[in-house]
Amino acid sequence: MDSAVQLTNVQVSYQGKEALQDVELIIKSGNLTGIIGPNGAGKSTLLKAILNITPIDKGKIKVLGKPLTECRKRIAYVPQRSQFDWDFPIHVLDAVLMGVYPKLGIFKRPKKKQKEWAYECLEKVGLENFYNRQIGELSGGQQQRVFLARALAQNADLFFLDEPFVGIDMTSEETIIQLLKNLVKQGKTVVVVHHDLSKANDYFDEVVLLNKKVIHTGKPREVLQPDVMLKAYERELSFLREVGVN
Numbered sequence: 001m002d003s004a005v006q007l008t009n010v011q012v013s014y015q016g017k018e019a020l021q022d023v024e025l026i027i028k029s030g031n032l033t034g035i036i037g038p039n040g041a042g043k044s045t046l047l048k049a050i051l052n053i054t055p056i057d058k059g060k061i062k063v064l065g066k067p068l069t070e071c072r073k074r075i076a077y078v079p080q081r082s083q084f085d086w087d088f089p090i091h092v093l094d095a096v097l098m099g100v101y102p103k104l105g106i107f108k109r110p111k112k113k114q115k116e117w118a119y120e121c122l123e124k125v126g127l128e129n130f131y132n133r134q135i136g137e138l139s140g141g142q143q144q145r146v147f148l149a150r151a152l153a154q155n156a157d158l159f160f161l162d163e164p165f166v167g168i169d170m171t172s173e174e175t176i177i178q179l180l181k182n183l184v185k186q187g188k189t190v191v192v193v194h195h196d197l198s199k200a201n202d203y204f205d206e207v208v209l210l211n212k213k214v215i216h217t218g219k220p221r222e223v224l225q226p227d228v229m230l231k232a233y234e235r236e237l238s239f240l241r242e243v244g245v246n
């Protein structure tokens with residue numbers, strides 16, 4: 001199986017403090033991969049480094065076998081919902097159309113065909129009836145689904161989602177995970193930063209356990225073993241012992 005993303009000896013730091021150290025990682029293409037690890041483990045930083053949103057101190061990153069600059073249009077990124085200004089006045093369909101713009105070029109107006117495609121993507125996430133609402137009027141789960149529709153509109157080969165299930169309703173979560181699984185069935189690659197360990201086994205083909213470094217990668221049942229998880233969550237467990245929770 002080809003690698004969708006390859007990191008070699010990658011280091012990232014913020015104000016001199018390392019968030020990622022010596023990261024060696026291959027994310028396989030055609031898989032749904034979950035990035036898990038404790039708070040502050042560097043999960044979001046890993047995505048941002050791959051997408052060149054955050055600069056790396058050293059190392060090498062290849063995406064779809066190339067430097068990112070050569071394949072940016074084949075990549076869709078769904079950031080954390082909290083990073084978006086939901087008061088920004090934009091209609092749902094226009095937000096989805098923004099996914100089409102990279103392929104349109106900045107000076108071209110969307111045509112009927114592009115609007116129809118954006119509407120189709122809204123149908124895929126079950127929000128076609130909300131197409132002319134302001135995004136700020138939607139629930140958290142619906143907003144997340146709009147983000148996903150925008151990513152679908154981009155027709156990318158590689159999708160990155162940062163904590164897509166945080167603070168959303170069960171219907172939205174189920175809609176999103178089914179859509180992501182369908183993308184993988186179509187041969188796409190999906191990488192998800194994820195918090196909830198209880199779902200990791202059902203959701204992912206592969207899991208990357210991160211805590212500044214890659215602790216382990218593999219099938220969920222291999223990674224979600226107490227002895228493996230302990231290597232990343234030791235600090236959290238010590239805290240629980242200190243406060244008397246066993």
Ligand SMILES: Nc1ncnc2c1ncn2[C@@H]1O[C@H](COP(=O)(O)OP(=O)(O)OP(=O)(O)O)[C@@H](O)[C@H]1O
Binds near residue numbers: 014019040042043044
């Ligand atoms: N822009 C920034 N400036 C300074 N420090 C940062 C910045 N972004 C992240 N950090 C720090 O880098 C470390 C890794 O953060 P990151 O958000 O990547 O972790 P995470 O695993 O995604 O965490 P969480 O699960 O809590 O969202 C943390 O210690 C965080 O405080």
